[in-house]
Amino acid sequence: MADTDQLRVRLVSPDRILVDQTATAVEVPSSSGYIEVLFGHAPLLAAIGAGEVRLHGGESDGQRYFVARGFVEVLPERVTILAEVAEKPEEIDSGEAQKELQHGQELWNDAGEEAEKYDQANQVIAEAESKLASSGRSAAGSHS
Amino acid sequence: MANVLDLRRRIRSVKNTRQITRAMKMVSAAKLRRAQERAITSRPYAAMLASVLESLKRRIEIVDPDTGEVRHPLLKTREEKRILLVVVSGDKGFAGGFNTNIIKATTHFLGSNDGKEIDVEAIGRKGRDLFRRRYPAARFQEIESHDGHAPRPERQRSSQIEVIGDHPGLLEKLSFDAARELGEEIVDRYVHEEIDAVYIVYNEFKSVIQQRVVVERILPIIEFGRHEITESQEMSAEERARAAEAALTAGVSLQPGEAEADIQEFEDEAKKFGTAEVDYIYEQKPREIFDAILPRYVTSQIYHALLESVAAEHAARMTAMDSATNNAGEIIDSLTLTMNRVRQAAITREIIEIVSGAAAL
Numbered sequence: 001m002a003d004t005d006q007l008r009v010r011l012v013s014p015d016r017i018l019v020d021q022t023a024t025a026v027e028v029p030s031s032s033g034y035i036e037v038l039f040g041h042a043p044l045l046a047a048i049g050a051g052e053v054r055l056h057g058g059e060s061d062g063q064r065y066f067v068a069r070g071f072v073e074v075l076p077e078r079v080t081i082l083a084e085v086a087e088k089p090e091e092i093d094s095g096e097a098q099k100e101l102q103h104g105q106e107l108w109n110d111a112g113e114e115a116e117k118y119d120q121a122n123q124v125i126a127e128a129e130s131k132l133a134s135s136g137r138s139a140a141g142s143h144s
Numbered sequence: 145m146a147n148v149l150d151l152r153r154r155i156r157s158v159k160n161t162r163q164i165t166r167a168m169k170m171v172s173a174a175k176l177r178r179a180q181e182r183a184i185t186s187r188p189y190a191a192m193l194a195s196v197l198e199s200l201k202r203r204i205e206i207v208d209p210d211t212g213e214v215r216h217p218l219l220k221t222r223e224e225k226r227i228l229l230v231v232v233s234g235d236k237g238f239a240g241g242f243n244t245n246i247i248k249a250t251t252h253f254l255g256s257n258d259g260k261e262i263d264v265e266a267i268g269r270k271g272r273d274l275f276r277r278r279y280p281a282a283r284f285q286e287i288e289s290h291d292g293h294a295p296r297p298e299r300q301r302s303s304q305i306e307v308i309g310d311h312p313g314l315l316e317k318l319s320f321d322a323a324r325e326l327g328e329e330i331v332d333r334y335v336h337e338e339i340d341a342v343y344i345v346y347n348e349f350k351s352v353i354q355q356r357v358v359v360e361r362i363l364p365i366i367e368f369g370r371h372e373i374t375e376s377q378e379m380s381a382e383e384r385a386r387a388a389e390a391a392l393t394a395g396v397s398l399q400p401g402e403a404e405a406d407i408q409e410f411e412d413e414a415k416k417f418g419t420a421e422v423d424y425i426y427e428q429k430p431r432e433i434f435d436a437i438l439p440r441y442v443t444s445q446i447y448h449a450l451l452e453s454v455a456a457e458h459a460a461r462m463t464a465m466d467s468a469t470n471n472a473g474e475i476i477d478s479l480t481l482t483m484n485r486v487r488q489a490a491i492t493r494e495i496i497e498i499v500s501g502a503a504a505l
Contacts, residue, residue, distance in 0.1 A: 045433060
């Protein structure tokens, strides 16, 4: 197989470089919905929301990562994802995520009439929920 | 003259001390290796943030063409009347001049900014304890809410310099989340115009033999990807030689390792991140992306400073403990010499007594 149609994917968090591999397709949770990137995609820059980065094909086939708060740069042959939070689903502490969710709900209840606080609370909730979803899927996958 | 028994006791005690300092040195060396790795692996992220901001800056109008004002609050410069100074020291002592140098640099900064209102935010127990004794803590007055909007608490300033915030254990288990909380708080205060500038004092760590105490401006941001260092204190040649010697005996390499070379390559590439000469499709408006990234840039700068400071602290402790171990060795040598001399003298005296006693018979 010609490796000319392989994307070079990088996932970088403040602490380390999690992924530096090739893939044929990458799913990225942009803040306005998932986008799938194939080789030759037009250059794109987007903020990412809480969700999962999924890699398909190449060296990194089948890998998934939970990410939040970051952005992605797409070039025709390269995808670079920068995220403040980036974890493997099996590394997620679901108890901790549950606590975060509760904390978010408390924030939401206490927000009063301030739009800013609501946004903040919603963000915490969204992050915790997708974190839980991500870890849940991994647990279900390992049992089957 | 001291007797042999006393000297023997002292030698034993110094030997025990030497064992402790040697153990501390090896522990610091191990911790240093880990801290060094963390500091290095965090570089690409920071470099990428800086380069993407730089590239976005060219695509949006930062300065409002009508009023000539900067649009983003974090880029706005104001006259420096109220300054926030973040002081990063260590949690523990036994690290040679590490904490002293930080405190000296801070004191110097406070002295040269006389007449301004300065808040000292101390991270690390050593600095916190000292500045708390020296300056009063900041007090805030909660204001009753009138219209559903909770107003920001009102500051009750009683002194030119006050200590603000408390972060116990932040350095011990340094995580990005902790740095983020700190960063968000600082950004929040800056945006609400409670402070006009933010500086950070910390030990910059380039390698075991290249460290310096720096005062760096974090806010307002003038240029991306550059450390706005306003003051710095380099290591002396003597300190450097001692550090190199300590590193050698502790098995810490001075040369950049393979992992570091990889990162270096990555970092070079990171600088190109987001700067390709193509027209990007922006999922969101460039301005929105820019606004979202800017506060993160501040956080990443703070995180970077904290990581470097932790690595520098371990390096300083390793060097200090190496000197202590060497000094203990010297003391042991000189005490052993004295002890042998004393013992010899006693024997000689006894022989003379016996001989002269025999001659008198």
